[in-house]
Amino acid sequence: MKKQNIKMDKLPTVRRLPDYLFILQELAAKGExxxxxxxxxxxxxxxxxxxxxxxxxxxxxxxxRVGYPIELLIKRIENFLGWEASMDAxxxxxxxxxxxxxxxxxxxxxGLRIVAAFDNDPGKISSSVHGVxxxxxxxxxxxxxxxxxxxxxxxxxxxxxxxxCDELVAxxxxxxxxxxSARLAVPENVxxxxxxxAIGYAVLSARLTRMQASESRQNIGDNKRxxxx
Amino acid sequence: MKKQNIKMDKLPTVRRLPDYLFILQELAAKGExxxxxxxxxxxxxxxxxxxxxxxxxxxxxxxxRVGYPIELLIKRIENFLGWEASMDAxxxxxxxxxxxxxxxxxxxxxGLRIVAAFDNDPGKISSSVHGVxxxxxxxxxxxxxxxxxxxxxxxxxxxxxxxxCDELVAxxxxxxxxxxSARLAVPENVxxxxxxxAIGYAVLSARLTRMQASESRQNIGDNKRxxxx
DNA sequence: TAGATTGTTAATCGATTAACAATC
DNA sequence: TAGATTGTTAATCGATTAACAATC
Numbered sequence: 001m002k003k004q005n006i007k008m009d010k011l012p013t014v015r016r017l018p019d020y021l022f023i024l025q026e027l028a029a030k031g032e033x034x035x036x037x038x039x040x041x042x043x044x045x046x047x048x049x050x051x052x053x054x055x056x057x058x059x060x061x062x063x064x065r066v067g068y069p070i071e072l073l074i075k076r077i078e079n080f081l082g083w084e085a086s087m088d089a090x091x092x093x094x095x096x097x098x099x100x101x102x103x104x105x106x107x108x109x110x111g112l113r114i115v116a117a118f119d120n121d122p123g124k125i126s127s128s129v130h131g132v133x134x135x136x137x138x139x140x141x142x143x144x145x146x147x148x149x150x151x152x153x154x155x156x157x158x159x160x161x162x163x164x165c166d167e168l169v170a171x172x173x174x175x176x177x178x179x180x181s182a183r184l185a186v187p188e189n190v191x192x193x194x195x196x197x198a199i200g201y202a203v204l205s206a207r208l209t210r211m212q213a214s215e216s217r218q219n220i221g222d223n224k225r226x227x228x229x
Numbered sequence: 230m231k232k233q234n235i236k237m238d239k240l241p242t243v244r245r246l247p248d249y250l251f252i253l254q255e256l257a258a259k260g261e262x263x264x265x266x267x268x269x270x271x272x273x274x275x276x277x278x279x280x281x282x283x284x285x286x287x288x289x290x291x292x293x294r295v296g297y298p299i300e301l302l303i304k305r306i307e308n309f310l311g312w313e314a315s316m317d318a319x320x321x322x323x324x325x326x327x328x329x330x331x332x333x334x335x336x337x338x339x340g341l342r343i344v345a346a347f348d349n350d351p352g353k354i355s356s357s358v359h360g361v362x363x364x365x366x367x368x369x370x371x372x373x374x375x376x377x378x379x380x381x382x383x384x385x386x387x388x389x390x391x392x393x394c395d396e397l398v399a400x401x402x403x404x405x406x407x408x409x410s411a412r413l414a415v416p417e418n419v420x421x422x423x424x425x426x427a428i429g430y431a432v433l434s435a436r437l438t439r440m441q442a443s444e445s446r447q448n449i450g451d452n453k454r455x456x457x458x
Numbered sequence: 459t460a461g462a463t464t465g466t467t468a469a470t471c472g473a474t475t476a477a478c479a480a481t482c
Numbered sequence: 483t484a485g486a487t488t489g490t491t492a493a494t495c496g497a498t499t500a501a502c503a504a505t506c
Contacts, residue, residue, distance in 0.1 A: 050498065053499095096328050197330075200424050204404055294481080
């Protein structure tokens with residue numbers, strides 16, 4: 001049971017790919033065939049050379065003065081992410097958070113198919129929440145055998161997360177998308193992706209704090225200038 | 230209107246701080262006074278020297294053979310993130326996602342106080358959702374004047390996000406936590422933190438794909454060895 | 459041809475890791 | 483004193499950025 005899985009190569013690029021994909025799909029829908037690195041850069045808020053480097057990684061070559069072929073870019077991004085085929089998933093914990101993930105159309109559009117949800121509250125067992133059947137957690141093994149499940153989405157209370165995780169690992173799950181605040185320990189061959197709102201909150205807080213500090217420094221500077229002037 | 234705000238310095242460290250904080254608070258609750266870098270490293274799944282570098286950035290010094298003072302670490306992390314005081318926020322869009330954020334106790338514990346929520350559906354206006362009053366969006370300006378709001382949390386449909394964002398900027402908001410899939414354009418002095426589940430999904434997908442590929446390569450290797458043997 | 463845009467090679471920058479001296 | 487752990491300095495690594503040649 002290790003806490004850390006193998007490091008992902010090219011992580012910054014991978015993190016940008018969904019955004020590229022979204023922009024490219026918009027262009028494709030408008031009937032565009034080619035896109036320049038500078039166009040993508042402007043849309044993404046990054047610089048063009050970085051876009052070209054990302055595209056180089058996707059092994060797509062462009063044409064000077066024309067740009068890069070949009071359909072091929074889309075195909076290569078999907079290939080890079082393993083998104084050519086849709087992925088079947090189970091979701092655990094049909095509370096507020098679980099519900100909001102079941103309702104998320106964006107993830108569906110990216111090929112995530114939540115084929116069943118689980119809860120241990122008998123009141124939540126039902127034939128369908130956002131079109132997904134909800135089962136008692138006791139039926140996990142039975143239903144795992146019936147589906148080819150690529151990942152489990154965890155939205156249960158943090159205190160139940162490790163136990164559930166162990167059960168999932170025992171059932172042979174390879175990917176866990178962890179929306180709980182629990183730090184899960186898993187074997188090396190299981191991949192965990194933790195989704196922690198505290199991180200985004202921390203980054204935003206830190207930037208706001210820095211900005212306010214720099215503004216008040218500037219104000220002091222302004223006052224000084226005013227006094228000097 | 231620029232899409233990109235100024236780059237955050239020391240972003241990788243900032244992203245680790247909430248996790249440190251959580252571990253340190255657990256230790257403090259158990260009555261511990263000191264912690265070693267190797268203990269923190271093991272809990273976080275990183276190496277000890279990286280922990281020491283992060284702590285160096287927090288300007289906390291330790292004692293050889295004893296470790297680092299836990300209370301001071303906590304204080305310095307909170308200071309670094311601007312978390313000494315709680316932050317008042319408005320939340321926009323009381324759908325599934327908005328509800329799940331209103332229900333999130335972890336964020337409350339980090340000092341985020343959502344003092345009001347807004348929606349344009351009359352059916353959702355109520356005196357309290359998870360203890361937070363829900364107002365019609367028309368009352369935004371009036372209520373902005375009454376509170377010292379540090380950030381806005383956006384959970385509205387993506388197609389309404391830019392309009393709302395413009396209105397918030399006009400009201401003087403400085404920080405926007407964007408849970409919609411919209412790419413928002415704001416002036417340079419407004420900070421946006423986008424929370425995009427597609428990124429986590431992409432990283433997990435990519436790692437699963439890589440792992441499967443390396444495993445099947447290994448199997449081929451095994452077969453070859455078997456054939457050769 | 460002229461000019462825009464890609465592709466390549468090198469430089470820079472920042473984060474991580476290593477080595478080891480200092481210190482309790 | 484011996485040994486564990488911090489603190490410092492340097493090395494490495496990977497991502498970003500710059501410069502410019504190649505190409506349509």
